[in-house]
Amino acid sequence: GLSLPELEVNTVYRAAFGRDAEKAGLDYWTAQNLHGKALFDAITANAIDGTSIGGGNDIAARKRILGFAVGTNYVPRDMTARIHEGEAIVPKAYNPAAGARQSDNNALIAELVAETRALRAEVAALRKAADSSAKSNQTTATLLRNVMPTGDAIQVTAPDSTATVLVL
Numbered sequence: 001g002l003s004l005p006e007l008e009v010n011t012v013y014r015a016a017f018g019r020d021a022e023k024a025g026l027d028y029w030t031a032q033n034l035h036g037k038a039l040f041d042a043i044t045a046n047a048i049d050g051t052s053i054g055g056g057n058d059i060a061a062r063k064r065i066l067g068f069a070v071g072t073n074y075v076p077r078d079m080t081a082r083i084h085e086g087e088a089i090v091p092k093a094y095n096p097a098a099g100a101r102q103s104d105n106n107a108l109i110a111e112l113v114a115e116t117r118a119l120r121a122e123v124a125a126l127r128k129a130a131d132s133s134a135k136s137n138q139t140t141a142t143l144l145r146n147v148m149p150t151g152d153a154i155q156v157t158a159p160d161s162t163a164t165v166l167v168l
Helices: 004-017 023-031 036-045 059-063 102-147
Strands: 154-157 164-167
Touching (some): 004 023, 004 036, 102 154
């Protein structure tokens, strides 16, 4: 049979992982002399994907840990994951490998393209209007310079005369 400390470790394994502790884990955690919640927290904090790591150097247990260091397009079940610098986590709804409908993404892209085209047309119309306005302003400025050469009086020439009169 198991000693009382071994029984406590095994009980934690059953509660946390649904199985008995393997020999390496049982020996390691029994030697740690932890009890109750401290034992449970220590074992579960050092477990990944339901595999206990005993002693920090249990090579066989570490080899059973699934790794995604090279990436994956689909995680097959709920599990604890280690996230590495530079990696991204994509919600299932946006992951085509997880059944996300590409048609939804395509519809959104088509909507964005249509909106972009509409905005480009609007910008082109605004530029045309601005160019027209600039030309009108330039024509008005030229006319004003012709009738107000000094900027403070209007120059008037009688239709059948060569005389010019400045009106203040």
